[in-house]
Amino acid sequence: xxxxxxxxxxxxxxxxxxxxxxxxxxxxxxxxxxxxxxxxxxxxxxxxxxxxxxxxxxxxxxxxxxxxxxxxxxxxxxxxxxxxxxxxxxxxxxxxxxxxxxxxxxxxxxxxx
Amino acid sequence: xxxxxxxxxxxxxxxxxxxxxxxxxxxxxxxxxxxxxxxxxxxxxxxxxxxxxxxxxxxxxxxxxxxxxxxxxxxxxxxxxxxxxxxxxxxxxxxxxxxxxxxxxxxx
Numbered sequence: 144x145x146x147x148x149x150x151x152x153x154x155x156x157x158x159x160x161x162x163x164x165x166x167x168x169x170x171x172x173x174x175x176x177x178x179x180x181x182x183x184x185x186x187x188x189x190x191x192x193x194x195x196x197x198x199x200x201x202x203x204x205x206x207x208x209x210x211x212x213x214x215x216x217x218x219x220x221x222x223x224x225x226x227x228x229x230x231x232x233x234x235x236x237x238x239x240x241x242x243x244x245x246x247x248x249x250x251x252x253x254x255x256x
Numbered sequence: 257x258x259x260x261x262x263x264x265x266x267x268x269x270x271x272x273x274x275x276x277x278x279x280x281x282x283x284x285x286x287x288x289x290x291x292x293x294x295x296x297x298x299x300x301x302x303x304x305x306x307x308x309x310x311x312x313x314x315x316x317x318x319x320x321x322x323x324x325x326x327x328x329x330x331x332x333x334x335x336x337x338x339x340x341x342x343x344x345x346x347x348x349x350x351x352x353x354x355x356x357x358x359x360x361x362x363x364x
Contacts, residue, residue, distance in 0.1 A: 147298070176352065178352075178354075185354055185355075185356045185357065186299070186344065186354040187354075188351050188352040188353065188354075191351070191352070199351050200351075201351055231296070233298050233299070235298075241304075243286075243287045243289070243304065243348050244289060244301060244304055245289070245301070245346070245352075246301060247291075247298030247299050247300070247301075248298050249297055249298050250296075250297070250298050252296075
């Protein structure tokens with residue numbers, strides 16, 4: 144069974160640009176979660192999507208947004224990039240049957256210069 | 257704010273030693289997951305604990321959930337270099353909160 148996949152692996156953008164990160168959940172999983180792991184700050188919860196709806200978001204500004212598609216894959220968009228947005232962005236998925244167990248992808252390393 | 261604390265922050269031990277790391281909160285967990293993360297990779301789920309007082313074993317790893325469901329511990333017996341990594345606990349409350357992690361280094 145394939146795990147959670149994320150693309151791209153690495154992304155380099157300049158300040159003020161927009162970034163789009165993609166995530167494909169484990170087959171059969173309906174929830175997708177996004178986290179930011181910046182150096183020295185630990186894993187911070189960004190967004191939770193389930194059945195195409197945003198269920199909850201963490202303490203991040205509105206320029207962090209996303210969506211979940213009918214096939215349960217997801218996009219995270221970051222607008223007006225700032226240097227502090229440089230981080231590893233991790234996506235996780237969970238099933239309807241065991242909603243509290245999250246399985247993570249390898250992450251997208253975003254560098255803002 | 258529902259914060260998680262983990263201790264110790266760093267731990268460096270020799271191969272074969274035993275160790276325990278902790279995850280604590282001021283509020284009750286409905287469930288708690290333990291993960292291990294290696295540099296540049298996503299966290300890997302180790303275990304989920306749900307019931308107060310629950311003990312789960314995964315080979316040399318023993319996970320315990322406190323009776324009051326406010327704390328959890330991870331004990332590793334006879335640590336090996338392959339156990340090296342960042343150990344994280346995750347709780348689900350209003351949102352999802354990770355602890356800051358314990359960075360373990362097992363030296364051969």
